[in-house]
């Protein structure tokens with residue numbers, strides 16, 4: 001957790017409202033769009049003129065309720081609800097297939113769906129649930145939607161963006177939480193090592209490493225098109241944390257040699273698992 005002082009400061013310095021931005025003529029996909037940050041972001045995109053909103057939600061009913069609420073509050077009426085359950089790779093693949101088939105262009109993808117778990121529970125695919133939802137399934141969704149983003153042309157000259165909501169937690173990782181064998185995904189999946197406090201930090205760290213490594217897979221130009229940490233930033237934000245209108249320097253752990261080694265190792269661990277569930281040929 002950030003210190004009381006930092007939380008107090010942040011409460012008094014909310015991020016600027018990006019009211020200068022326009023998402024006119026843009027197709028925006030938000031996951032976790034029925035509640036919390038995802039719903040508020042979807043509402044804001046609608047307020048900022050999004051021409052089409054795709055609400056990626058686990059429950060059709062909750063998604064439809066969010067759609068009604070957004071229509072009532074904004075001018076945006078072109079809203080599609082699509083279901084996806086991140087607890088299974090099959091659902092992610094089905095969702096991505098529908099998006100790729102039914103949506104001609106995709107300008108912004110904002111992935112907000114996520115959970116915090118208090119006890120060890122396995123997903124239907126056999127992974128610890130938060131690991132599956134926040135890291136593995138989210139990574140698969142990113143890989144399956146990237147080609148559509150890369151092909152999308154923005155008429156205003158801007159670049160398509162993809163953003164995964166992460167957490168300040170990655171700035172505050174304590175080195176003693178890090179597995180010494182460089183096997184972060186295996187560590188997160190190990191029921192005997194489950195610890196509520198450490199789990200959220202390490203799940204967020206794994207998701208951040210995935211973004212960081214994926215961004216380095218691309219040329220600077222390609223990377224800037226697809227993976228930035230906020231949907232209106234440029235390539236300078238790739239793989240970094242966008243917080244309170246700033247890209248803060250990495251925390252002590254993220255700046256360490258240990259993180260530099262663990263990041264690519266975690267990326268490879270994630271890809272090894274995803275390749276067992278999906279053909280990623282040509283995507284990386």
Ligand SMILES: NC(=O)c1ccc[n+]([C@@H]2O[C@H](COP(=O)([O-])OP(=O)(O)OC[C@H]3O[C@@H](n4cnc5c(N)ncnc54)[C@H](OP(=O)(O)O)[C@@H]3O)[C@@H](O)[C@H]2O)c1
Pocket residue numbers: 031032033034035036037038057058059062084085086087112113114115133134165166167168
């Ligand atoms: N709120 C914060 O202060 C804060 C701070 C830092 C980071 N974050 C991160 O931001 C993200 C969103 O947080 P939030 O506070 O907005 O959470 P939230 O209010 O609990 O919303 C989570 C969203 O994720 C969806 N979801 C959960 N499990 C899912 C699954 N298996 N498949 C598909 N969708 C699923 C939920 O759908 P249902 O309604 O159907 O459950 C809901 O729409 C999380 O990754 C969180 O760690 C939040």
